Amino acid sequence: MLNKEEISEIIRTLVPEAVFPEGTQLLEVIVPAEKIFPIAEQLKTDSRLAFDYLISQTAVDFVSKFTVVCHLDSTQFRHLIVLKAELVDRENPAIDSLTALYPTAEFFEREIFDLFGIRFNNHPNLKRLFLEDNYGYPLRKDFRDEVNIIER
Amino acid sequence: MMSEEIIKDVIVGENEDYIINMGPQHPSTHGVLRLEVCLKGETVKYLIPHIGYIHRGIEKMCEAITYPQIIHLTDRMDYLSAHINNEAVCMVVEDAMQIEVPERVKYIRTILDELNRIASHQLWWCAFGMDLGALTSFFYGLRDREYILDIFEESFGSRLLHSFVAPGGLMHDVHPNFQKRTKEFIKYFKTKLPEYDQLLTGNIIFQNRAKGIGLMSRETAIGYGVTGPSGRGSNLACDVRKIAPYGAYDKVQFNEILETGCDVFARYQVRMAEMWESMSIIEQLIDNIPEGEFTAKMKPIIKLPAGEYYRRVETARGELSVYVVSDGNKSPYRMKFRTPNFSNLFVMNEIASGYKIADLIAISGSLDLVIPDIDR
Numbered sequence: 001m002l003n004k005e006e007i008s009e010i011i012r013t014l015v016p017e018a019v020f021p022e023g024t025q026l027l028e029v030i031v032p033a034e035k036i037f038p039i040a041e042q043l044k045t046d047s048r049l050a051f052d053y054l055i056s057q058t059a060v061d062f063v064s065k066f067t068v069v070c071h072l073d074s075t076q077f078r079h080l081i082v083l084k085a086e087l088v089d090r091e092n093p094a095i096d097s098l099t100a101l102y103p104t105a106e107f108f109e110r111e112i113f114d115l116f117g118i119r120f121n122n123h124p125n126l127k128r129l130f131l132e133d134n135y136g137y138p139l140r141k142d143f144r145d146e147v148n149i150i151e152r
Numbered sequence: 153m154m155s156e157e158i159i160k161d162v163i164v165g166e167n168e169d170y171i172i173n174m175g176p177q178h179p180s181t182h183g184v185l186r187l188e189v190c191l192k193g194e195t196v197k198y199l200i201p202h203i204g205y206i207h208r209g210i211e212k213m214c215e216a217i218t219y220p221q222i223i224h225l226t227d228r229m230d231y232l233s234a235h236i237n238n239e240a241v242c243m244v245v246e247d248a249m250q251i252e253v254p255e256r257v258k259y260i261r262t263i264l265d266e267l268n269r270i271a272s273h274q275l276w277w278c279a280f281g282m283d284l285g286a287l288t289s290f291f292y293g294l295r296d297r298e299y300i301l302d303i304f305e306e307s308f309g310s311r312l313l314h315s316f317v318a319p320g321g322l323m324h325d326v327h328p329n330f331q332k333r334t335k336e337f338i339k340y341f342k343t344k345l346p347e348y349d350q351l352l353t354g355n356i357i358f359q360n361r362a363k364g365i366g367l368m369s370r371e372t373a374i375g376y377g378v379t380g381p382s383g384r385g386s387n388l389a390c391d392v393r394k395i396a397p398y399g400a401y402d403k404v405q406f407n408e409i410l411e412t413g414c415d416v417f418a419r420y421q422v423r424m425a426e427m428w429e430s431m432s433i434i435e436q437l438i439d440n441i442p443e444g445e446f447t448a449k450m451k452p453i454i455k456l457p458a459g460e461y462y463r464r465v466e467t468a469r470g471e472l473s474v475y476v477v478s479d480g481n482k483s484p485y486r487m488k489f490r491t492p493n494f495s496n497l498f499v500m501n502e503i504a505s506g507y508k509i510a511d512l513i514a515i516s517g518s519l520d521l522v523i524p525d526i527d528r
Binding site: 024025026028052053054055056058060061067069071075078102103104106108113129131132138139 | 203204207209211212215247326374375376377388389390395459460461464471474475477486488490494498504511527
């Protein structure tokens with residue numbers, strides 16, 4: 001089993017542009033949004049890393065940007081990594097889909113599209129998951145619903 | 153020859169897909185889930201799950217309330233693993249604030265986890281038998297589950313949605329009778345669990361319904377993120393209690409149950425064996441609960457330092473992970489629950505296609521879905 005330093009060293013050689021933030025609970029890596037698919041593919045296929053299990057995929061709205069957060073695990077080595085990509089475009093955020101690598105991503109991405117309005121390129125079936133088509137994107141920080149949410 | 157051709161022409165829809173809706177109100181989906189099933193005769197061609205009927209926006213609500221309040225919402229996700237869900241949120245808070253909880257709390261939490269797991273598997277067993285047309289199993293399972301719920305009621309005042317765990321420890325100490333009654337239950341249930349096997353496991357009708365149905369390979373399970381007993385039925389070692397021990401799990405000896413059958417019957421066997429393992433864990437801990445405080449010292453207002461926190465636990469259905477982004481306030485900036493049933497549901501199209509519609513009931517039963525956990 002590799003420790004954090006060894007994993008980040010391997011990823012640095014694979015992906016020179018990756019950024020590793022300091023002082024985080026788990027090992028985190030921030031990659032350019034347009035390269036997330038090839039990087040995830042390398043993380044999955046590299047035999048030293050073998051990140052084959054996508055635990056969860058979600059997004060966070062930091063108002064100035066959206067961050068797509070993927071928690072990856074390896075069923076072989078049992079090490080964890082947090083893969084992050086930042087999207088600055090608020091009007092029309094889009095990122096590549098990971099469905100071809102992880103089938104479960106199809107539904108996590110539909111959930112993110114439903115709640116944040118982030119579009120996924122090459123997604124087989126990008127429809128809303130929970131809500132109606134004209135509802136708005138509730139987990140965005142600028143979402144307002146005068147009827148159902150009482151502001152205090 | 154001629155007449156056969158005529159008959160073929162007369163059968164309407166012979167070469168057409170036939171789409172029916174199973175749910176949102178259907179006894180075998182155990183909640184408000186709609187499956188759009190495409191049939192060819194009696195065979196399932198594909199199915200599309202439609203969810204969202206019980207979506208309450210728990211993640212959005214979390215952004216407006218404090219951490220002790222959030223615990224009460226997590227009960228309402230997987231209501232059959234309520235205690236384990238509560239514990240996940242508490243452990244995230246304790247991690248972030250760097251609080252070391254007393255040993256006594258760890259032991260009690262672990263015992264309650266396992267009691268909760270047994271109660272959940274009992275209810276699954278009742279409902280699974282009933283899905284396949286065996287009514288007696290329902291009475292057997294609910295009769296024995298009552299004992300656990302009575303123990304819960306005596307200690308927490310509630311039977312299903314406990315909210316008994318608080319950040320730093322427990323709400324209050326357990327009832328003085330807790331140890332005695334838990335030991336009584338273990339003694340009682342050890343005589344009753346073999347009855348379950350006599351009634352259903354060895355039954356040839358049941359075995360014919362369950363064996364070789366709903367095959368899920370290990371690769372499919374990993375790809376779709378299937379965890380818990382459903383994943384372990386496909387020989388996927390995914391028990392968080394082993395991977396990242398929490399509570400008192402590092403102090404007990406227990407086996408991770410793995411089956412190689414990959415079918416409905418393998419997933420059934422995993423859950424039956426897990427009930428024995430849970431009883432063994434409780435037996436190892438129940439006599440050794442250390443004396444001491446039931447909670448660590450906590451500040452009256454809980455604020456997490458700015459940062460991101462992540463914690464995973466093993467519920468009765470698989471891996472629950474909690475991801476918190478905090479900006480230093482008393483409510484989280486973003487809270488994400490990765491619930492086990494969400495991932496377990498969407499593998500259904502993969503494993504039910506090609507089987508008969510009656511097998512679809514067995515397959516959805518073997519995944520042990522709790523719908524509020526999917527919709528959140």
